[in-house]
Amino acid sequence: MEIKAFLALVKKESLPTPEELKIDVLSYLNGLSDCVGELRRALQLALRADKKKEAEYFFERMNYIYNNLMVLKFSSSLVGPLKRKQDMVRGQIEQARSEMLR
16 A cells, blocks of 8 residues: 555655555555655655755655544554554654755
C-alpha cells in the first residue's frame, strides 16, 4: 500500500482508495502514515537538487496525509500501531518544516 500511495503522489495522481487496493481501512491508514517517511526523503532529495517547488509539493502532500490521519482520535486498543504512527508522522512533519526553512 505504501509504495502505491507514494508512486501515485510522485506522479501527481490521486491517492488510490482502500477499495481500489482491496485492503481494510486500518491497513490503508497505516500505509499512508508510512508513506510520509518516503515523501520526506523525496523532499530532502528535491531540496538537495535545488528544486524548491517540488519540495513544497511533497511537503504539502505530507501535511495533507497528516491532517487527515489526525482526525482519528481512538484508543490504541482500537487502532493498534496507528496511534504511534500518528506521533511519528507529526515528528516527520516538524523535521521537514525545519528542513524547508533552512
